[in-house]
Amino acid sequence: MNTPRLEIDCAKIAANAKLLINTLKPYGIDIVPVTKVFMGHPEIAASLISSGVKMLADSRIENIERMRHAGITVPMMLIRTPMLSQVDRVVLSCEVSLNTELVIIRALSKAAKNMGYYHGVIVMVELGDLREGVMPEQLLSIISETLMLPNIIFKGIGANLTCRYGVAPEQDNMNFLAKLVKDVEQQLGISAEIVSGGNSANLIWAFSLNPHQSHVVNQLRLGEAVYFGVEALNKHPIAGGHTEIVTLVAEVIESNIKPSLPWGRRCANAFGEMPEVIDKGQVKQALLALGRQDINPSGIIPPQGLTIISSNSDHIVVESVGEALQVGQEVRFNLDYSGLLTAMTSPYVKKYFYH
Template identity: 25%
Template sequence: GTWTFVTKALCGRKSLLAALADVSPMLADSRLDNLRAIRSVAPRAKTMNLRLPSFSELPELVALSDLTLHSEGAVLDAVAAEAARQGRRHQVILMVELGELREGILPGGLEALYRRAAEHESLEVVGIGANLGCLSGLVPAIEQFQQMALYREFLELKFDTKLPLLSVATSVALPLLREGKLPSSANHFRIGDSVLLGSDLVHGGTIEGLRDDAFLIEAEVVEMKEKSLSPLGDTSAAIRPFADFETEDPEPGERGYRALVSLGHLDTDIASLTPIDPRVRLAGASSDLTAVNVAGDSPAFRPGDRIGFRPGYSALVRLLAGRYLPPIELIGTESDSPLPAAEAEIPVG
């Protein structure tokens, strides 16, 4: 099998793309700006567009990507016309709906969609695929992979063709692969989260052999005080502009040390951060500040110190996509380490 590195979470950050461009023969993204960045740092890399194409972006999309995903016949026709105009033969994967309820044609329409794609000399259908887990959190089942293998076999027999790729495996399927339960017919992996963060998306934690420490977010302490750990008065959820996330419930009247750091909901998904220091617990956040409770009998930090956090996927992608992010510091590479090949330190505030 083969795999494609999904770079969406890097948000076109060229320093990170340059550090990781060689990990896979194909790089995949879903936005033109990011594909443009990939082309600039890895001009020889094969590129894949992950988001279903929009009519409005077709000229540049066809120029920037070698392979696209499809579920709409009219879009296939438009991509074929643009590829012919550019003198290119463009590769496509036809997406099938398996119950995740994101992109994909219903299985009954797959034959007609393939026939429509095959009519265009400027298109090469290289396989079929499916999305599992990214919208509804659907845990993939072995039967779904077997079902897709049968669809591919049907098309190959019906049209006397070969479809080399069965692209149904994403980060959520890696635990099945490690357990030896993934059918060998599922031969194309689209992997992003687990490469960057080592995440086991089914069981939680980190996949054995991968790293969960490639990214470090550091936020500056702007206040450190001993305070009551619960609000002094009535509260209303309607007053808070941002959704709550799970925190520890202090006892009424309990006091302790609380630090404010210069990181808020405008910067990242606070609920997706994990403090590195075991004394630190998330207590709440507003647009620009995050409150953390700090265990101990004396203040562990002072203004100007930095508190480190490990980001989850949503925290990482929102931070890297934000406009307030300072320069990212690559603090080391280890060629003999499991992926990823570089560590990134992200100072905030």
């Protein structure tokens, strides 16, 4: 089998999605799995749909179009604010998009009217993480103008935390979101069908809710929780979830006993770095046919007895304790989110899906 490769267990992904659907249902929260880390791969989409999800989300219109071309028909949500240059494609392939700019919502309205379509809009509000979102004091006026646009359906209000500065979703900022929703509904005489409260970082907050008390958030956009079986704040496993779903397999192309200290005058390496070197004497060193063009090296977790020492474009250098690795031997790594994201994006890493 080809290396480097990803081995992806679709059955475990479906099981995690079903677990989250059932766990959050008593709180009145629906999940929308985000497929971007898998580049909208149809195998992943089909697995998620088999678990019972009713909508999929992605940040790239190309990924959503890929799923559409593969015959995926469930409603789609674009979770990155649409580009002005792509509004026609967004209206054609997505039922809903997250938005912060009136100029883009107006362009979506024009495109939808020209095509004879209707497009749903969720207006994102800023809660402190300072990525996407209109400022709270602007929310009312932007929604008011959105409501007047032809062929646009106002679907609700959304928020996102943790992704830029790591601001945690907690009761205070979720209460503030609830207040904003209530103010908009009362002052404009409308009802927000969707309150999309955040991502996998919201799970600690969500699990702390009292299912017998009403609350406003009724949707979470989940990626990491589905594909890694963890909540995103502290990376704690979700009870009953699968945490080892994707494996990265790389091949040894050189194995040798070498000194741990380089010799000669040192300059910066090919990436402008001057890594610190520790004298450990002679070490069992191996080169893997896997490099930064394939993956973010900090995003892979080696097996016990193996340490990643350095990396460049085409190689990862490892040292082993115990038996030396053999040329041609396959080494299996776990990944974190950044490791999976970069490996999926690389055309040099083969992808194998298992059910």
